[in-house]
Structures are given as C-alpha cells and as structure tokens.
Amino acid sequence: QVQLVESGGTLVQSGGSLRLSCAHSGFTMKYYAVGWFRQAPGKEREGLSAISGSDGSTYYADSVKGRFAISRDNAKNTVYLQMNSLKPADPAVYYCAARPWTIAANSMLLFTATYDNWGQGTQVTVSS
Numbered sequence: 001q002v003q004l005v006e007s008g009g010t011l012v013q014s015g016g017s018l019r020l021s022c023a024h025s026g027f028t029m030k031y032y033a034v035g036w037f038r039q040a041p042g043k044e045r046e047g048l049s050a051i052s053g054s055d056g057s058t059y060y061a062d063s064v065k066g067r068f069a070i071s072r073d074n075a076k077n078t079v080y081l082q083m084n085s086l087k088p089a090d091p092a093v094y095y096c097a098a099r100p101w102t103i104a105a106n107s108m109l110l111f112t113a114t115y116d117n118w119g120q121g122t123q124v125t126v127s128s
Contacts, residue, residue, distance in 0.1 A: 008020040
C-alpha cells in the first residue's frame with residue numbers, strides 16, 4: 001500500500017526559504033516517480049516539480065524554475081522540495097504524489113491526472 005506523508009509546511013517571510021519533505025512507503029523509489037503540487041484556495045491544483053525514480057531526472061513548472069529544487073534520499077524514503085525566494089503568490093497546501101514510472105509518463109509528470117497516490121498535504125503560508 002502506497003503511503004505519502006508531507007511535512008515542513010509553516011509560516012515563512014516573503015523572500016525566505018523552506019524545505020518540504022514527502023516521506024513515502026509501499027514502493028521502491030527506482031520504479032516510481034514522485035511529484036510536488038500545490039493548491040491555493042479557489043484555484044486548481046498546480047504541478048510544480050517531479051523526479052523520476054529510474055534516473056533521477058527532474059522536471060519543473062515555469063512558475064518555480066530556478067527557485068524550487070526537488071531531490072530524493074532513497075535511504076530515507078523521502079523526497080524533498082526546497083523552496084527559495086518565496087513570494088506572496090506561493091501560499092497554498094502543498095501535496096506530493098506518486099505513480100509507477102514509465103517512459104511515457106515522463107512527459108506528464110506535472111499533471112495531476114497522472115498520479116494515483118496522494119498525501120494529505122502541508123500548509124505553506126508566506127507573510128509579506
């Protein structure tokens with residue numbers, strides 16, 4: 001059974017940094033892909049970044065490219081999202097998601113419909 005648990009969300013000042021964690025169980029990372037998403041009130045869930053378990057390839061939405069970085073620690077079964085230069089537009093509930101990796105999936109890893117398994121989310125708030 002795949003389980004994902006996000007943590008690390010908190011209140012941070014605009015311009016600050018934060019690292020979110022996604023602890024996972026029930027699958028072997030090298031056979032899966034993990035993505036990070038966020039959803040602000042009244043908005044659709046947005047894909048931010050993803051990492052392929054097979055080779056560690058990373059993917060980013062234009063909105064966070066250069067500010068956010070995804071990484072993994074296979075020994076800890078955890079995927080991280082390092083967020084820098086946080087802006088007033090960044091507050092949301094942040095989710096991680098996982099799916100079995102395939103070559104075809106690489107082009108869809110920032111789309112919510114690609115994923116079968118989701119965590120419960122962690123709230124990020126940015127103060128101006």
